[in-house]
Amino acid sequence: MFRLKLLQKKRHVLHMDADAFFASVEQVLNPTLRGKAILVGDVSGTKGIVSAASYESRACGVYSGMPMYQAVRKCPKAIIVPGHFEAYRDFSSKMYQIMLDFTPEVEMASIDEAYMDLTGCELMHKLPPQEIARKILYTINRKLGLSVSGGLASSKTVSKVASSTNKPHKLTIVPYGKEAGFLAPLKLKCMPGVGRKTLPLLEAHGFQTIGDISKLTMEEVKEKFGLHGIALWKRCLGIDNSPVVSTYSLPKSISKEHTFYESTYSKDVCLKQMKELSEMVFKKLRMHKMKARTVFIKIRYKSNEKKEASASYYSLFKEFSWQKNLDIPACTDSKLFPLIKELFLSNFSNQDPIRLIGIGVSNLIQNYNLSLFQGNNEEEKLFTKIDMIKEVYGDEALRYGV
DSSP: OOOOOOOOOOEEEEEETTHHHHHHHHHSSSSGGSSOOOOSSSSTTTSSSSSSSSSSHTTTTTOOOSSSHHHHOTTTTTTEEEEOHHHHHHHHHHHHHHHHHSSSSSSEEEEEEEEEOTTTHHHHTTTHHHHHHHHHHHHHHHHHHOOOOEEEESSSHHHHHHHHHSOOOEEEEEOTTTTHHHHTSSSSGSTTTTTHHHHHHHHHHHHHHHHHHHSOOHHHHHHHHHEEEHHHHHHHHHHHHHHOOOOSSSEEEEEEEEEEEEOOOOOOHHHHHHHHHHHHHHHHHTTOEEEEEEEEEEEEEEOOSSSOTOOHHHHHHEEEEEEEEEEEEOOSSHHHHHHHHHHHHHHHHOOSSEEEEEEEOOOOOOOOOOOOTTOOOOHHHHHHHHHHHHHHTTTSSOOOOO
């Protein structure tokens, strides 16, 4: 059978993941908690879920996301402490600064994990990549008192999987050329991107391990999952050449798009999807501590007119974009999404089905002068707090209403 020749770039990508981050920070803030089973969450022990569990409490079968009352039953000796989100953000910022001392190519994936491209850093540090990686983990532990695990591989996907296979405070190295062999025996749930919706679909086809997917030919992948299944198949083979996107250089614009597999005429379906896209865009905007002067949308329609088989892509689809400038730069959902919605509703047409929608912000600024008539930044603080809560409980924990 034909097998697409895939090439993986030879790089040195480190994925760093802080171990039981929130619980570890609490133990640093209060040294009397070190070595003890602690839970971060509602101190009554009866409400909410476990935001974080120390490794001592995990030994009792407790895990993050477990209902707090169940965690207390499993680990009655656990000490429950309330979350200190500002402290977590501060420790995250300090970790970021330490990582920048080793490479400018640092991409923060969340509050407690990051990707670093160490390719070419050997000359600067006079150390091989694996020793640079060890030094990063050691430095974070020595300066901040936090336990950190890491995975070093040729790609972001493999390094992320590697960092989670040997915790806590360990470095797992996957040599170049050994990516597929490392991934093959692991369960499918270990693969980034295979979540609650995707996993049952794969298991319904009889797939249990990452290797079960990597054994398929490209034709078999297309037959079972369509073209969109090829991306997952490549990652299961250890092929991922996506770059480490450095947060060291600030973006000029931020945008997200969604392609409908079945084109839609529904205005409500489009608005719902645009709402989800906007939450991701605005969160990233706030992460960079930036504001936007411009919002924009894009709509791609599928033409209803009958076309010849030889018709070009551009004749099958019609694409339009619109933008709106703000008098005062903003970064909150309450200020920006109404403008996105207004742009969409004023330009929406149901003459042709919509295949793709996109939203974004541009003309971004960080060091801005406050308007004389602008109010305080309480609203910005609110949405920043929401971002922090989502880091703990997931994106569905809180949503901004339309």
